[in-house]
Amino acid sequence: MAPKLITLLGLGFCLNQKICTHVGAQDELSLSAWPSPLVPLGGHVTLSCHSRLQCVMFTIFQTTGNRIRELYTGLSNHVTINPVTPGHAGTYRCAGIYKHTSKLSAGSKSLNIIVTGLFTKPSISAHPSSLVHTGARVSLRCRSPLAFDAFVLYKEEHKQHSRQLDEGMEAGSHYVQAVFSMGPITPAHAGTYRCCGSFNRSPYEWSAPSDPLDIVITGKYKKPSLSTQVDPMMRLGEKLTFFCSSEISFDRYHLFRDGVAHGQWLSGGQRHSGAFQAHFSVGPATPVPGGTYRCYGSFNDSPYEWSAPSDPLHLCKTLRVLLCHSRNPPLNLTPPWQTQSPWKATRWMKRALQRKRHRS
Known part of the structure; x- marks a missing residue:
């Protein structure tokens, strides 16, 4: 009888018994x-099938209930599936014939192969924010218009630890x-997350992964x-520049507007007046980018652990003019059209525009 057939018969016998009495049972593949x-x-x-003892032949197979489907049998301990199809989704195990005894090993522990991309990707979001202080709590929501039976959340660096x-x-x-x-x-939670959806009828066939979501720990520095x-008469089409300054020479600086990432300075800050400073250009202003801005600093060797946020900087979006922050204090200015009559406010704006033209 051919070695291949002997391997499969012996393997099938072992898998259907409560106790395997092979010599290699103590060497778990x-x-x-x-x-x-x-x-x-x-x-x-x-x-790839791994064994502490030397084997002369390996077999890798797919199991579905009590059925066994051979994927590969040969001298090599590995096989490549290319291209992957929905039929390759499922549970796999492997076994080998030992060189020193010519007997069959016990089967390895099972490995689930998940095929993704069979359905439209869901969306993922963090609440209240993806920027989280140590000790706080956050909820990750995975949402889809498809009526999935289950969702799976996983951390990209540890896909084998995905949870359903x-x-x-x-x-x-x-x-x-x-x-x-x-x-x-804790810092262990920091990282990039994605989620997928699946149906009960095909638990190893998942949707396409969601877009990545970074969970960042803030407050370390x-x-x-x-x-x-800000020019009080900033026009549409003009850029706005922010300056993020720190005593620490961070590798990266991050600018957020209303809790949403709005830019990243990748090369570290430049020395300026005894501090390290990064600048961000926002715009062109169409419309003027009003909102609440904050910046953070981080290092390349711990990209998911950031500094505490800067104090908030508020910019108002009122028609074509920014007036919540100017070159000189006070930082919060009330637009004239909110405190004067419409006729006086219009006259004020005309005079301001004339001064702007003269300066340019």
Whole structure:
């Protein structure tokens, strides 16, 4: 009988018994997937069978209930699947024949191969914010217009530790969503997260992954300061420059407007008046970018751990004019049209525009 057939018969016998009495039962094999057990539809994955003892033949197989489907049998301990199809989704194990005994090993622990991209990607968001202080709590919401039976949340650096929500599904009029609560937050929670949706009928076939969401821990370093130079008669089409200054020479500076990332300075700050400073150009102003601004600092070796936020800088968006912050104090100015009659306010604006033209 051919070695291949002997291997499969012996393997099937072992898998269907309560106790395996093979000589190699104490040497538990392991099965791994590279680059990841989460594989996009049409992508590729390499399955490798590992053993502490030397084997002369390996077999890698897919199991569905009591059924066994051989994927590969041969001298090499690995096989590449390319391209990956929905039929490759499922549970895999491996076994080998030992060189020193010519007997079959016990089967490895199972490895789930997940095929992604079969359905439209869901969306992911963090509440109240993706910027979280140590010890606080945050909820990650995964939402889709498709009526998935379950959502899976995973951290990109640890896809083998993805977790599935078994309860807590919420349904709206045009969507379903799952809420994953995290906290108290520690540095271990920081990182990039994605989520996928799946149906009970095909648990190893997932949707395309959501867009990435970065969970960032803030407050590790002293806060920087944020300033800007605003022309009271800033016109549409002109850029606005912010300055983020700190005593620490951060590798990166981050600017946020109303809690949303609005720019990143990648090369570190330049020395200016005894402090390190990064500048951000926002615009052209169409319309003027009003809102509440803050900046942060971080280092390349810990990209998800940032400084405390700067004090907020408020800019008002009123018609074509920024008046919440000017070159000179006070920082908060009330527009004349809110304190004067419409006729006086119009006359004030005409005079201001004339002065602007003379200066230019």
